[in-house]
Amino acid sequence: MTTPELLDAALVEEATKKSGLIWVRGGSDPSGPERALWHVWHEGAAHVVGDGPGEQPLPDLVDGGSATVTVRSKDKGGRLVGWRAKVVELASGTQAWEAAVGDLKGKRLNAPDSEAMPERWGRECRVLRLEPDLGAGVVPGSDGALAAPPLPSPAVTRNAVPAGLPRLLARRKKG
Template sequence: MTEQLLDQALVEEATKKSGLIWVTGSRVPTLDGRRDQEPASRPLWHVWHDGAVCLVGDGTGEQPLPGLVDGGDAVVTVRSKDKGGRLVSWAAKVVELAPRSPEWEAAVAELKGKRLNAPDGEAMPDRWARECRLLRLEPQGTTSALPDGSLAAPPLPTPATTRRPAPAGLPRLLFKKRKRG
């Protein structure tokens, strides 16, 4: 019993303090849609609210949430904010919150303060209600042993591209020496 309480405390404190978690969901379709690929861990920003991780995504300008389906399972890996190494991995149940429900409103109140560089400011909750999914990852009481290896993997294929190259003169502007007068 004591070990279970210590695990719960570790999960909660580590997740609260980390601004980024790595989440592995279920199998997801490949870009061509013909077959499923192994689930991959994705870095996701989040907030810890009411005993669970809350995430928003899959809408215009928001983070993708592939493999995270209502009622499905996920594995959450939390990194150290100081050193960046893995602290704990834990099993979670995925619950999708209905837009405008009391639970959704409470989670949005926490999330909107943590969303950086939102294109629409105060209209963001309305856009989330129309276009996005808001998920809760509820801990299932089990932590996993941390793996020995690095778990490094190539990035997932994506249609995202860089808009254009940086201007040629930018390094000179950033690193020019200031004249003393």
């Protein structure tokens, strides 16, 4: 690798290791929505688990396909770097799967079945390895706004806030 490629690899690794979330867009629809995914950096790639009951939904990611990954700053939340990734689905029970799941298990918060989680992941979920494709380029920072409309969700506000609520809350704080 040349010096610029080594610097790009170091930037991708450090930014991704330190970020709690990565934003991932599947390769089949480059204009599709990005999803925030929790991950772990293991052996030179980001690993994610999902698509099972109670786990994060994975965007349109297929084995052998590509994805676009955006890494945000942990303290400010701004975009640090974007990179292309090759998607590799790890087969359950393989040595690579066991190693990745060992690290992912330690990062999974609020799991209902922390002890049986690896077995459940092996039966019901997908574990994906997102390998940086540095030949496709790294895009540090951003010149323009990358705001996108929120994805459709059943979680909506049913009614407007009652007009008297702010006064009621202010009275409670005084008393």
